[in-house]
Amino acid sequence: xxxxxxxxxxxxxxxxxxxxxxxxxxxxxxxxxxxxxxxxxxxxxxxxxxxxxxxxxxxxxxxxxxxxxxxxxxxxxxxxxxxxxxxxxxxxxxxxxxxxxxxxxxxxxxxxxxxxxxxxxxxxxxxxxxxxxxxxxxxxxxxxxxxxxxxxxxxxxxxxxxxxxxxxxxxxxxxxxxxxxxxxxxxxxxxxxxxxxxxxxxxxxxxxxxxxxxxxxxxxxxxxxxxxxxxxxxxxxxxxxxxxxxxxxxxxxxxxxx
Amino acid sequence: xxxxxxxxxxxxxxxxxxxxxxxxxxxxxxxxxxxxxxxxxxxxxxxxxxxxxxxxxxxxxxxxxxxxxxxxxxxxxxxxxxxxxxxxxxxxxxxxxxxxxxxxxxxxxxxxxxxxxxxxxxxxxxxxxxxxxxxxxxxxxxxxxxxxxxxxxxxxxxxxxxxxxxxxxxxxxxxxxxxxxxxxxxxxxxxxxxxxxxxxxxxxxxxxxxxxxxxxxxxxxxxxxxxxxxxxxxxxxxxxxxxxxxxxxxxxxxxxxxxxxxxxxxxxxxxxxxxxxxxxxxxxxxxxxxxxxxxxxxxxxxxxxxxxxxxxxxxxxxxxxxxxxxxxxxxxxxxxxxxxxxxxxxxxxxxxxxxxxxxxxxxxxxxxxxxxxxxxxxxxxxxxxxxxxxxxxxxxxxxxxxxxxxxxxxxxxxxxxxxxxxxxxxxxxxxxxxxxxxxxxxxxxxxxxxxxxxxxxxxxxxxxxxxxxxxxxxxxxxxxxxxxxxxxxxxxxxxxxxxxxxxxxxxxxxxxxxxxxxxxxxxxxxxxxxxxxxxxxxxxxxxxxxxxxxxxxxxxxxxxxxxxxxxxxxxxxxxxxxxxxxxxxxxxxxxxxxxxxxxxxxxxxxxxxxxxxxxxxxxxxxxxxxxxxxxxxxxxxxxxxxxxxxxxxxxxxxxxxx
Numbered sequence: 055x056x057x058x059x060x061x062x063x064x065x066x067x068x069x070x071x072x073x074x075x076x077x078x079x080x081x082x083x084x085x086x087x088x089x090x091x092x093x094x095x096x097x098x099x100x101x102x103x104x105x106x107x108x109x110x111x112x113x114x115x116x117x118x119x120x121x122x123x124x125x126x127x128x129x130x131x132x133x134x135x136x137x138x139x140x141x142x143x144x145x146x147x148x149x150x151x152x153x154x155x156x157x158x159x160x161x162x163x164x165x166x167x168x169x170x171x172x173x174x175x176x177x178x179x180x181x182x183x184x185x186x187x188x189x190x191x192x193x194x195x196x197x198x199x200x201x202x203x204x205x206x207x208x209x210x211x212x213x214x215x216x217x218x219x220x221x222x223x224x225x226x227x228x229x230x231x232x233x234x235x236x237x238x239x240x241x242x243x244x245x246x247x248x249x250x251x252x253x254x255x256x257x258x259x260x261x262x263x264x265x266x267x268x269x270x271x272x273x274x275x276x277x278x279x280x281x282x283x284x285x286x287x288x289x290x291x292x293x294x295x296x297x298x299x300x301x302x303x304x305x306x307x308x309x310x311x312x
Numbered sequence: 313x314x315x316x317x318x319x320x321x322x323x324x325x326x327x328x329x330x331x332x333x334x335x336x337x338x339x340x341x342x343x344x345x346x347x348x349x350x351x352x353x354x355x356x357x358x359x360x361x362x363x364x365x366x367x368x369x370x371x372x373x374x375x376x377x378x379x380x381x382x383x384x385x386x387x388x389x390x391x392x393x394x395x396x397x398x399x400x401x402x403x404x405x406x407x408x409x410x411x412x413x414x415x416x417x418x419x420x421x422x423x424x425x426x427x428x429x430x431x432x433x434x435x436x437x438x439x440x441x442x443x444x445x446x447x448x449x450x451x452x453x454x455x456x457x458x459x460x461x462x463x464x465x466x467x468x469x470x471x472x473x474x475x476x477x478x479x480x481x482x483x484x485x486x487x488x489x490x491x492x493x494x495x496x497x498x499x500x501x502x503x504x505x506x507x508x509x510x511x512x513x514x515x516x517x518x519x520x521x522x523x524x525x526x527x528x529x530x531x532x533x534x535x536x537x538x539x540x541x542x543x544x545x546x547x548x549x550x551x552x553x554x555x556x557x558x559x560x561x562x563x564x565x566x567x568x569x570x571x572x573x574x575x576x577x578x579x580x581x582x583x584x585x586x587x588x589x590x591x592x593x594x595x596x597x598x599x600x601x602x603x604x605x606x607x608x609x610x611x612x613x614x615x616x617x618x619x620x621x622x623x624x625x626x627x628x629x630x631x632x633x634x635x636x637x638x639x640x641x642x643x644x645x646x647x648x649x650x651x652x653x654x655x656x657x658x659x660x661x662x663x664x665x666x667x668x669x670x671x672x673x674x675x676x677x678x679x680x681x682x683x684x685x686x687x688x689x690x691x692x693x694x695x696x697x698x699x700x701x702x703x704x705x706x707x708x709x710x711x712x713x714x715x716x717x718x719x720x721x722x723x724x725x726x727x728x729x730x731x732x733x734x735x736x737x738x739x740x741x742x743x744x745x746x747x748x749x750x751x752x753x754x755x756x757x758x759x760x761x762x763x764x765x766x767x768x769x770x771x772x773x774x775x776x777x778x779x780x781x782x783x784x785x786x787x788x789x790x791x792x793x794x795x796x797x798x799x800x801x802x803x804x805x806x807x808x809x810x811x812x813x814x815x816x817x818x819x820x821x822x823x824x825x826x827x828x829x830x831x832x833x834x835x836x837x838x839x840x841x842x843x844x845x846x847x848x849x850x851x852x853x854x855x856x857x858x859x860x861x862x863x864x865x866x867x868x869x870x871x872x873x874x875x876x877x878x879x880x881x882x883x884x885x886x887x888x889x890x891x892x893x894x895x896x897x898x899x900x901x902x903x904x905x906x907x908x909x910x911x912x913x914x915x916x917x918x919x920x921x922x923x924x925x926x927x928x929x930x931x932x933x934x935x936x937x938x939x940x941x942x943x944x945x946x947x948x949x950x951x952x953x954x955x956x957x958x959x960x961x962x963x964x965x966x967x968x969x970x
Binding site: 106107132138143148152157163165208 | 655726851853862863866867869871875914
């Protein structure tokens, strides 16, 4: 197995009256596409937000590339890691190329010049996400799938080695779900990036991801390969519901509620 | 009933009674109290004061508090809005304006009683706010902002009229502040009848309101006539609030505090809320009045209790905000529909600049003379220039500064209704001005400007401090600002109630004027505006990212706390500088950024520059209008600007969403 991306040790997150994450310890490998799964309220989004430094840990220690999360400076962290929140906000009055250019902020800062390197990064990010032809279009007038690709392009322009995505496909139709996940998978496998993705859909996780982490009630319940996930006893433990695993003609497993 | 209620209510009641008794026995020893029935011909002066002054006053406080608490509870339930109350929805201010108008222009109407007039004013304000709300799915914060803006406009007009009428209307000012002083049992009798009517209406409405708390779709799915219930409930609430306004004037925030405290004490159901909110409201107002009576004693008889409730209400609102989590129904505080976007904004900005310069020149050139209009010839142009130029420069600079502040705040909070007025900056700035007037013996223009700017920055800093403690959504920032505004306005009305010459200086300034400005002052203001503009431009990247919210901004490494603090400080300074000249209310900070955006200026840099130019032009127009409309008398500048701004704003808010 490759290097460790995140090392999580005894992580707890409390909100008044409730513990969202309860003593989670695990290592996330680098260079892979990792799915975070679990039912609603299992703590998967909370874990992702801790990794993105959007919320702070109550107890425990998390390191990213060998350094504790609290030791990273904001812009240095953003150069190494890009985060997309669950519901990308409306970008009022903004065109696609401007949105993608925001991804350059960690590099040029508040006052630095937007140089040739920045233009180059924006252009190649838009090409990679196939949104060149929308460059001058208002973000808010695009369809859901196109808009999601524009936000992905912003993350690509950030040139970070790690992408954190919070349910990137939950608002998309099935064709766009496949398209977006295939794009993220290409980014990981062809350009050596790592990705951590919160996903609802267990079959999508198994089909696109290399590694699966499942949470339940704020605790780590399993981690392993998609093959280890796609067993009816494992799925029942995760979702608390009897599941059948069928085999498709091409040999891939498919899970459905029994 | 929770335990908290069972313990705290009797305690509060005992405290209220104790306060009143202390005040009453200081006034007249218990042994000398008149016996029932009261017969004025057989009583001493002190006994008459007790029987027809202090006693009805105590009852009045209870009744008015109960009415306001009930009104607030009904409004909060029917609008599903935890911060609705007669003050925040502008209802009380509407009644106040109607009464001031009637007193000044048609005193004859008052023979028929104050009630119909107060009711008309309150109803008019409520109708406007509801009309705005209906277009925005009754989004809570939008409605409160609309209500506050309408309320502030009404108060500004009322203040200007009071000012124009001179000192013999001091009683109006005191009434505006909500004085509970009584001369007979007539008021308590009228309010008792109102409370009985209100209680019956609330009983009948309790069940429909509970169904309505599911939301309009859910309620009509259960066969409820949503429109009818909403209208009836609001009408009842408006009637209750108007009755209080007619009898004792503007009592702020009791309608908010009653239901809010009931909820913090653990009340969940609507029926319990409708019972407890009036009780708590009665106790709050009673305790406030008891404090005024006890501390101020006889000398403070004219100190309005309404100012006291405002003093408590502002901090209370701030304390409540973090606890509102979850009680605001989800729903976006949406902006108006998409505005177009210009790809080559330079042409537009240059033509705006040209228009501004031409307008300034023309305004120097033409003016009104006794008997008509005159265009100056070269000779008188030279003579008039030193008189007209400073005020034109000052007005334009103030307009630009306000517009910059508005543009920054709107982007920072991602709320298109944010503006210096709503964020409490103006309120804080006016407090700074008032404090300077009172502390410094003979304040110069520089001292006043500094004092005002400090006031603006301090109030903003308070809001930021409060907001940065939690992961606060932008609309909460606005509510915190509203709390500060309320606090400031009640302190101001308390100062007014003292009624000496300095108070009149403040009242004069509150409506804004540019007539006294010197060329040095004007140049300093212009330089300030230019520096603020450059500073804002240098932060344009933050202004582009911040509307996208915490998640995105944090994700790309933006220093969120630092950027917020700097931008807020910038907006505070811009507002403070402009407020010295225009007074606290003008709407330019709200209008100009909107107009810039509507004209297609979408990028932060373009919007900032465009808004500054438009703001300058707007303020020039307002200044011209203020000088010309009532020639040879001069209308207050800020007031004239609000008279342009308020209708436009209401139109904007009433436009369909998409």
